[in-house]
Amino acid sequence: xxxxxxxxxxxxxxxxxxxxxxxxxxxxxxxxxxxxxxxxxxxxxxxxxxxxxxxxxxxxxxxxxxxxxxxxxxxxxxxxxxxxxxxxxxxxxxxxxxxxxxxxxxxxxxxxxxxxxxxxxxxxxxxxxxxxxxxxxxxxxxxxxxxxxxxxxxxxxxxxxxxxxxxxxxxxxxxxxxxxxxxxxxxxxxxxxxxxxxxxxxxxxxxxxxxxxxxxxxxxxxxxxxxxxxxxxxxxxxxxxxxxxxxxxxxxxxxxxxxxxxxxxxxxxxxxxxxxxxxxxxxxxxxxxxxxxxxxxxxxxxxxxxxxxxxxxxxxxxx
Numbered sequence: 001x002x003x004x005x006x007x008x009x010x011x012x013x014x015x016x017x018x019x020x021x022x023x024x025x026x027x028x029x030x031x032x033x034x035x036x037x038x039x040x041x042x043x044x045x046x047x048x049x050x051x052x053x054x055x056x057x058x059x060x061x062x063x064x065x066x067x068x069x070x071x072x073x074x075x076x077x078x079x080x081x082x083x084x085x086x087x088x089x090x091x092x093x094x095x096x097x098x099x100x101x102x103x104x105x106x107x108x109x110x111x112x113x114x115x116x117x118x119x120x121x122x123x124x125x126x127x128x129x130x131x132x133x134x135x136x137x138x139x140x141x142x143x144x145x146x147x148x149x150x151x152x153x154x155x156x157x158x159x160x161x162x163x164x165x166x167x168x169x170x171x172x173x174x175x176x177x178x179x180x181x182x183x184x185x186x187x188x189x190x191x192x193x194x195x196x197x198x199x200x201x202x203x204x205x206x207x208x209x210x211x212x213x214x215x216x217x218x219x220x221x222x223x224x225x226x227x228x229x230x231x232x233x234x235x236x237x238x239x240x241x242x243x244x245x246x247x248x249x250x251x252x253x254x255x256x257x258x259x260x261x262x263x264x265x266x267x268x269x270x271x272x273x274x275x276x277x278x279x280x281x282x283x284x285x286x287x288x289x290x291x292x293x294x295x296x297x298x299x300x301x302x303x304x305x306x307x308x309x310x311x312x313x314x315x316x317x318x319x
Contacts, residue, residue: 033169033239034138039107039129044099047107050131051075054240055140055164068155070162079188079236080112081244081258082124084155092258093123094236094244115254123147131166138166172263173239181268184287188319191233192291195313202312207233210247210255227252235316237261243273285313292316 035049042050054074071083071090075097082093095113102108110126129142141163148155172182194202208229212221231249236242241262247255264270264281272279285293298310 033173034133036131036133036138039110039131040102040127042107043105044101044107047099047110047129048075048077051110051129051140052077053169054167054238054242056167057162057164068158070155070158073164074238074240074242076236076238077187079244081236081238081242082112083258084158086155092244092256094246094256094258095120095123095254098122115248117253118249121147128161140164140166167240169239170241170262172268181284181287182263184289185292186237186239189235189237189292189316190319191235192315192317193313194315197309197311198313204229207231207247210250210252224252230255234319290318292318 032049033053035046035052037046037050039047039050052075054072056072057070067087069085071085073083074081078096079094080097084091084093093112093114095115098111098113099107100109100111107129108127110129111122112124112126113120114123115121124147125145127143127145129140131138131140133139141161143161144159146155146159148158170182172180173186177183191206192203194206196202208227210230211224211227213224214221228251229249230247232247234246234248236244236246241260242258243261244256244258259274261271261273264272270281270283272281274280280296283295283297285295287293293313293315295311295313298312300308300310
């Protein structure tokens with residue numbers, strides 16, 4: 001599974017940073033990241049600005065099922081990333097979200113979409129969304145009604161009223177420079193190709209990722225009999241330091257890998273992905289407004305197999 005992490009880190013490599021904490025955090029198009037308001041009194045465009053960001057739920061403010069807890073939900077311009085813990089295991093739901101409008105032109109609800117069995121379903125609907133700001137924090141309250149897909153059945157009673165605190169954006173997000181690498185890398189991407197050691201095409205192998213079962217944190221998995229590979233891979237990179245890789249089209253269902261990313265230093269020529277205990281470094285080969293190429297370099301056994309190296313190049317197109 002490490003190659004999933006490689007790819008994500010790759011894409012995020014070029015960012016602008018700022019040490020001026022007094023500057024209002026902004027999205028890559030200059031949108032204020034601290035917007036507040038009552039969503040039911042807003043147009044869809046206004047509502048997108050209000051809900052944009054990562055919202056975390058403390059133990060005192062979330063309604064938890066016996067075997068399921070709701071950890072966070074993040075909204076980008078078009079995609080949501082939801083983290084839940086099911087039976088002690090962290091799981092991710094991600095997909096597009098749809099803003100529904102009432103007769104007066106204002107927002108009535110926000111539907112979270114998810115691809116299951118090659119069909120797009122609504123897994124949850126949010127209503128009564130209100131975002132407020134105190135002297136030090138931004139909060140959101142809302143009602144949520146769930147329609148959980150198979151595999152998340154223990155979460156089907158996680159409905160009701162929630163309160164969540166908004167995370168701070170990445171330091172590099174405190175900029176409105178549309179030409180910065182950070183602005184270019186944040187957004188939605190589609191996987192194009194994967195090539196190892198400049199000549200070995202591994203594109204189909206990466207599309208086959210949902211067909212492997214892993215256990216005991218082993219890097220090599222067991223192939224699932226009768227599995228069909230994914231038909232596409234999308235990558236969402238967030239202003240708030242989150243990435244989500246989503247494999248769609250396999251008969252095993254939608255497969256998601258999600259974690260955190262950070263620039264390695266002020267040069268923004270590389271970034272890390274994953275936790276401090278399991279970090280991968282990605283190098284940016286090139287990055288434009290429409291495409292990106294990112295590489296990883298491995299030498300699994302530098303002592304006994306010094307010449308065994310793996311240079312992997314991933315290419316993406318911007319959605």
